[in-house]
Structure formats: structure tokens, C-alpha cells
Amino acid sequence: MSGRILLLLVVGVTIVSAESPQSDYIDELVRTERYSQRFSNDVKEDAKLDVPELIIKYKYPLEVHEVTTPDGYILQMHRIPHGRDKNNVPGTKRPVVFLMHGLLCSSADWIISGPGSAFGYILVEEGFDVWMGNARGNYYSRNHVELNPDNTDFWDFSWDEIGNIDLPIMIDYALAVTGNEKIHYVGHSQGSTAFLVLCSLRPEYNDKIISMHSFSPVAFMAHNESPVLNAIAPFANSIKILASLIGIGEILPNTLLLTWAGQIFCKDHAITQEICSNILFAVGGWNDAHLNTTMIPVIFGHTPAGSSVKQFAHYGQSIASKEFRRYDHGIVKNIRLYGRRSPPKYNLSNIVVPIFFYYSDNDPLSQSKDVYRLYEELGSESKVLLPLPSFGHLDYLWGIDVKPLLYDTVIQLMGVVEDQ
Numbered sequence: 163m164s165g166r167i168l169l170l171l172v173v174g175v176t177i178v179s180a181e182s183p184q185s186d187y188i189d190e191l192v193r194t195e196r197y198s199q200r201f202s203n204d205v206k207e208d209a210k211l212d213v214p215e216l217i218i219k220y221k222y223p224l225e226v227h228e229v230t231t232p233d234g235y236i237l238q239m240h241r242i243p244h245g246r247d248k249n250n251v252p253g254t255k256r257p258v259v260f261l262m263h264g265l266l267c268s269s270a271d272w273i274i275s276g277p278g279s280a281f282g283y284i285l286v287e288e289g290f291d292v293w294m295g296n297a298r299g300n301y302y303s304r305n306h307v308e309l310n311p312d313n314t315d316f317w318d319f320s321w322d323e324i325g326n327i328d329l330p331i332m333i334d335y336a337l338a339v340t341g342n343e344k345i346h347y348v349g350h351s352q353g354s355t356a357f358l359v360l361c362s363l364r365p366e367y368n369d370k371i372i373s374m375h376s377f378s379p380v381a382f383m384a385h386n387e388s389p390v391l392n393a394i395a396p397f398a399n400s401i402k403i404l405a406s407l408i409g410i411g412e413i414l415p416n417t418l419l420l421t422w423a424g425q426i427f428c429k430d431h432a433i434t435q436e437i438c439s440n441i442l443f444a445v446g447g448w449n450d451a452h453l454n455t456t457m458i459p460v461i462f463g464h465t466p467a468g469s470s471v472k473q474f475a476h477y478g479q480s481i482a483s484k485e486f487r488r489y490d491h492g493i494v495k496n497i498r499l500y501g502r503r504s505p506p507k508y509n510l511s512n513i514v515v516p517i518f519f520y521y522s523d524n525d526p527l528s529q530s531k532d533v534y535r536l537y538e539e540l541g542s543e544s545k546v547l548l549p550l551p552s553f554g555h556l557d558y559l560w561g562i563d564v565k566p567l568l569y570d571t572v573i574q575l576m577g578v579v580e581d582q
């Protein structure tokens with residue numbers, strides 16, 4: 163435990179001095195009237211409510227669904243089937259959008275900034291049927307038919323399993339319930355990595371996707387600038403060493419401690435908020451130029467939501483190998499599983515869906531050189547690069563101006579692709 167906290171503190175301290183520029187543009191946006199009537203109405207209360215409680219609090223329709231994977235994980239999905247007001251006609255068939263969170267995160271990512279601001283709510287008001295997945299091991303998907311999270315065996319997975327096993331079962335389930343044939347997919351960070359795993363290992367899933375929107379794409383990591391992931395990369399093949407550095411099996415679960423830290427420590431002092439937003443960097447971003455720091459208590463109430471050490475190890479391997487490959491289990495197990503000594507690359511030419519990449523060089527986890535390589539190697543005929551101005555890793559979720567700069571574009575593009 164102390165090891166983990168130490169890591170967080172080290173990370174926090176190293177970047178406390180980093181400036182977070184808030185542009186005049188953002189100040190101007192915030193002053194304008196169309197930005198009233200939005201947001202969480204009580205960040206401290208919202209830090210303590212879980213996703214279903216939050217959706218109910220803000221008077222949106224909610225469905226909670228559970229699926230069991232072939233290897234026994236029980237995954238919880240949260241659905242907001244329609245909007246509160248103008249679209250409030252239950253039973254009408256709507257396009258389905260499937261939202262998939264990143265490393266250490268959960269379905270909370272898409273709702274905690276509140277109505278009018280969070281993508282989950284914006285999408286339902288625009289007439290979509292929103293399904294939010296939760297990967298095995300996070301706060302909402304910690305059940306298993308046999309194992310429990312205190313057991314190291316429970317944590318024996320990386321994002322390979324999340325893409326190869328969790329995503330297809332969640333997508334098929336959403337299609338079966340809605341009767342739709344296809345979905346739009348939006349993935350942030352690891353949610354985007356897992357999608358690439360899915361469509362390269364199981365190309366039949368290309369047919370179930372109308373469009374893919376990759377927020378902060380993470381696949382090739384040769385130019386990755388995340389200090390945490392770069393620090394563990396040299397040890398990424400030794401789970402034993404990694405475990406002693408960052409925790410056994412699980413890393414950074416959602417704990418009362420962090421909720422407490424978010425509320426007490428990060429509440430309302432400029433300096434502690436600065437430190438808190440830098441601690442958030444452990445989850446993946448620094449210098450989130452657009453981040454709404456008032457949200458920090460609610461962010462800490464929901465994040466980190468739990469991930470396995472192997473998820474980190476797999477990213478570490480990607481940095482070390484400079485390739486986007488399956489998990490490296492070591493020669494003996496690789497031969498048994500893959501029939502070869504080194505892990506095979508994910509075959510990106512198998513991926514043929516219309517795909518949109520949103521990225522920024524201010525985001526340490528998805529540097530443009532790595533995104534260009536991914537773009538080049540993909541099989542898709544429709545693929546579009548959409549660089550964003552100065553977005554940090556978390557701005558895709560909680561940036562003050564994320565709606566005009568990102569969400570409005572995504573919704574527009576979904577409409578265009580659908581009409582074709």
C-alpha cells in the first residue's frame with residue numbers, strides 16, 4: 163500500500179510546477195450564457211454516488227445490465243436508453259452508441275460532469291441510445307462466478323482479454339436487447355486500444371460497427387511520454403518485479419481513501435487543486451489545459467476504479483517493443499498460446515471500420531507520430547485524423563470546452579456515416 167501511495171506522490175510532485183494554461187478562449191466560453199444550465203449541481207455529493215445513483219439523481223432513465231464472460235467475469239453495463247425531454251418517447255428505435263472507458267476508469271467517465279456537459283447525457287438528448295461498458299476488474303465489474311478480487315488469479319488479464327472477450331460479449335448483448343444490427347463505438351484511451359484488439363483478432367466484429375471514434379488513441383507507444391508507463395516499461399516482462407513496485411494483481415482500486423482525498427484535500431484551494439490535478443496525471447495526463455478543476459472531488463470519487471497490474475505491464479511491453487502486439491507471457495507460455503516465441507502483432511489490416519482519431523501532442527499517451535503509424539497500418543478505407551488543440555489526456559472527458567471542440571463534431575460525424 164505504501165508503495166502505491168509513494169508512486170502517486172512522486173508523480174504528483176514531479177509535475178506540480180507544470181503550468182496549466184487556461185486560454186482566454188475558455189474564459190470567454192464560460193462567460194457565455196449557453197454554458198449555464200449545465201454541470202453537476204453538487205460535486206461533493208456526486209463524489210459519493212455511484213453511476214446508477216447519479217443517473218437517477220439527474221432524472222435520466224437508467225438500465226443496469228449484467229453479462230457473464232465465457233471465462234467467468236460478471237460485467238456491469240449502464241444504459242441510458244433515451245433523453246429526459248424532447249426525445250422522451252420510450253420504445254422508439256435509436257442508434258446505439260457504445261462508450262468504453264480507459265485504464266483505471268469506468269462508465270462514470272461519461273456522466274460525472276453532469277447533464278449538458280457529460281457525453282453520455284449529451285448523446286441521449288441528441289437521440290442516441292447510450293450503452294456504457296465496464297471492463298473486468300473495475301469498480302462495477304468485480305464479480306466472477308468463482309474467483310474474487312482478493313485472489314491474484316482474478317487479476318490475471320490485460321487489455322487483450324478486455325478487447326478479445328469483454329467487448330464482444332457486451333456489444334452482442336446491447337445489439338440483442340435493442341434489436342439494432344450495428345453500433346457506433348467511442349473509446350477513450352484503453353477503450354480505444356481494446357477496440358483495435360477486438361477488430362483485429364475477431365474481424366467479424368467490423369460488421370457490427372457503424373463508426374469508431376478513438377479519443378486519445380493508444381496502440382503504438384514508441385513516442386509515449388507518460389513517465390509512469392515509461393518507468394515501468396523496463397520491468398514489463400516481470401510481473402513479480404512490477405508487483406513489488408505497483409501492487410499485487412490489482413493496482414489503484416477505487417478506495418474510500420481517494421474519495422476522502424478528493425473531497426477534503428482537493429476541495430477548494432487553488433494550490434491543493436493544482437496538486438490534485440497533477441496526481442490525476444497518474445491516470446494518464448498532464449497539463450490538461452482544458453480541465454475543469456472544480457470537478458476534482460467528483461473525479462476522485464470515481465477514479466481510479468481498479469485495473470490489473472497486467473494492463474500496465476502490457477502497455478509497458480508496447481513501449482519496450484515499439485510494436486502493438488499481444489501480451490508477452492515469456493517464451494514457454496508464448497509457444498503454448500501463440501505457437502511462437504514472441505507474441506504476434508495485432509493485424510491492423512483486419513480493421514476496416516470507418517474510424518476517426520482525435521489526438522493532441524499535449525497528451526503524453528497518444529503522440530501524433532504514434533497515431534500516424536496506427537493510421538497508416540489500418541485496413542480501413544475511411545479513416546480520418548482530427549487533431550485537437552492542446553487537449554490533455556483527461557480533457558476528452560472533463561474539459562470545460564469539450565462539447566464544442568469534440569462532442570459536437572463526433573455527433574455530426576456519426577450522422578454523416580449513418581446516412582451513407
Ligand SMILES: *[C@@H]1O[C@H](CO)[C@@H](O)[C@H](O)[C@H]1NC(C)=O
Pocket residue numbers: 192201202203205275276454455456457562
Ligand atoms: C466546472 O464544473 C462544476 C461542477 O460540475 C460547474 O459547477 C462549473 O460551472 C464548471 N466550471 C466551468 C468553468 O466550466
Ligand SMILES: *[C@@H]1O[C@H](CO)[C@@H](O)[C@H](O)[C@H]1NC(C)=O
Pocket residue numbers: 509510511512513541
Ligand atoms: C493480416 O490480415 C490480412 C487481411 O486482412 C492478410 O492478408 C494478412 O496476411 C494478415 N497478415 C498476417 C501477418 O497475418
